[in-house]
Amino acid sequence: MPDRYIKKILEARVYDVAIETPLDEAKGLSERLENRILLKREDKQPVFSFKIRGAYNKMAQLSQAQRDCGVVAASAGNHAQGLAMSAKYLGVKATIVMPKTTPDVKVNNVRRLGGKVVLHGDAYDDAAAYAQKLVKEKGMTYVHPFDDPDVIAGQGTVAMEILRQESGPIDAIFVPVGGGGLIAGIAAYVKYLRPETKVIGVESEDSACLKAALDAGKRVTLDQVGIFADGVAVAIIGENTFEVAKKYVNEVITVSTDEICAAIKDIYDDTRSICEPAGALGVAGMKKYVAREACREKTLIAIDSGANVNFDRLRHIAERSELGEKREAIIAARIPEKAGSFKKFCSALGKRNITEFNYRYSDDNNAIVFAGIQLTSGGNGRDELLKELRDQAYEVEDLTENEIAKLHVRYMVGGHSPKSLTNEVIYRFEFPERPGALMNFLSKLGGKWNISMFHYRNHGAAYGRVLVGMQVPDSERAQVGEFLSEIGYNYWEETDNTAYKLFLG
CATH class of the missing domain: 3.40.50.1100 (Rossmann fold)
Incomplete structure (x- = not known):
């Protein structure tokens, strides 16, 4: 099999329209990670993608x-x-x-x-x-986007350039994975010429179709696919690409939305270019690999695979990048409802800065605040913060990994629901971002049960994120899942979510 692809890659006709992209050293990342970090700049292609x-x-x-x-x-x-x-x-x-x-x-x-x-x-x-x-x-x-031998061979020219540009030892190459065309082409070429070099796939944790296939030993279709990294939002790995990947890919690392956003910022800091979420997967996976292996003084290459990102998505990316870099924590804390409490709470944080503080009066005794806290001590900073606050008798909940908190609660106003509101259930949705979609969604939803809460915020992506509260009598709870499935949007029940209970329930 590799011989077949090597010949195809060497004979691939790509340079009539494509360019040989540079292999740039990321000096900032190299210094931080204590390894030699190189970026293969496919974002510089004429269409800003490999x-x-x-x-x-x-x-x-x-x-x-x-x-x-x-x-x-x-x-x-x-x-x-x-x-x-x-x-x-x-x-x-x-x-x-x-x-x-x-x-x-x-x-x-x-x-x-x-x-x-x-x-x-x-x-x-x-x-x-x-x-x-x-x-x-x-x-x-x-013309298939990835599951075709000639397409795979074309993508494999990325590896041909890398091995020509870097003649010294390469310890690992980190490759974004969607349908698998890029990693199949790279793995086939690299493993034929330099079998000691690791080829590591990187997937978004909510669209990890290659990892699922490798774990199962066969191609599987994901039930749901996350859409933040839309360039790799694929439900099933390609047939041709999987045949290559299962033999020549060393491992697959999955990364979160926050980790992807942090990687976009890392690439910007070193190159002053803004890549798309899928394009930053390689760097995000590399950072996790270095932290896990504690490797030093290695040569590591990440494929910066593309830069086709909507300008209005940058707001969301910037908001999540500090969380992904573990430089910010989101917490809920209970403080006394009396003068001086906020000042005392700030004092308890020590030298940390408050990046966000949301509060609404609840009762005469206690207030529950939503706060963003800047961290100064890297990966262990969040645990240290929580311990310090709890040692000072504060009741604290960590919401840093809570999607409702990050996508919705931090932007919502109004406080807790009145005691007269009963039978409220909470659902989180993703629906297609196109004209009329929101009205269609509301029309289908509103005709069945009373909507008691609704939050939508545009993130510049192909899908909108919605948080909905509905009043559903106990006797009708079983019908909700059936009804929502008919609407056809991805959804998750969040009635027991901590952030909802603390600030909205």
Whole structure:
């Protein structure tokens, strides 16, 4: 198998449109992590992503008859732009089926590159199904975003460049994983020439399809896929890509949203460039690996795979980056409802700064405050903070890992529900971010049970996050799950969530 891909990678035709990207040293990260950290800058490609490599190589291998039929693909962004640019260069008509939730910046760029855009469905699976329909009805040639040997070979040219650019020992290469095209190409080439170099996949913990497949020993479909790192939001690893990965990938590391945001900031600090969430996975995984292995003076490479990020997502990324770097903690604390209590609480924090403080009067005895606290002692800082406050007789709850606290509660006002409110249940939702989606959601939800609480905040992503309270009689609780499943949005019940109980319940 590797021989087959080595030949394909060496013969891959990518440089008509792609460039050989630099392998830059990240001096700040190198100093902090006490290792030599190199970034493979695929964000510098003409379409700001490595996807141009695989898309063009596949297009270059097509026969004239296949090209004459026109090409079609389903994509939420990066593959679409790579294919559109490749088709324009080769004089081929390209149709790109994109979900209706795709941000305008990506849709407009595909059109600018000459691609015909068809908006269909709310998710990638909907777009992919429609693309296959066009193949059957119009005889168009389908170009898969990752599960194709020629696409894999195109992505493998990243590894060919790395081994040429860094002649010394490479201890590990950290590769973002979605459908697996990039890591398959890199692993096949690296393991053939330098088998001692580790190839480590990095996935978002809520879309870890490769890790799930490796754990199960076969390809599996995830029940739900998180959408923060939309460039790798894939429910099942590719068939061709898994065949390579299971033999040549050393391990897979999963990272959280906060850790991804921290990695975006790390890359910005060293390069002054802003990568997309999927593009920062390699750095996020590398940081976890270094902390786990306590390695020093090693040469470690992370693939900065892309920079197609909406400007309005930067607010959310900035808010979460300090949490991901373990430089901030979010806590709930009970303090006496009397003059001087806030000052005394600040004094108990020592030299730490308060980054956020939310409070609303509750009763005459105690107040429960929502606070963000700056940490100064790295990974152990949060435990030290909680211990110090508890030693001073404060009742404290750690909400740093609580998604409701981070996504909703910190932005909500109004305080606890009145005692007259009964039978309240709480659900957290993700719904497609497109015109009319919120109204459609409310129309379906509001007709069944009374909505007692609602919070929505736009994060500049393809999906909106909603927190809903509903009054549901005990006798009707069993119906809720059935009803919500019919709506078709991802949801989680949060009635027992600590943050809800402390501030809203």
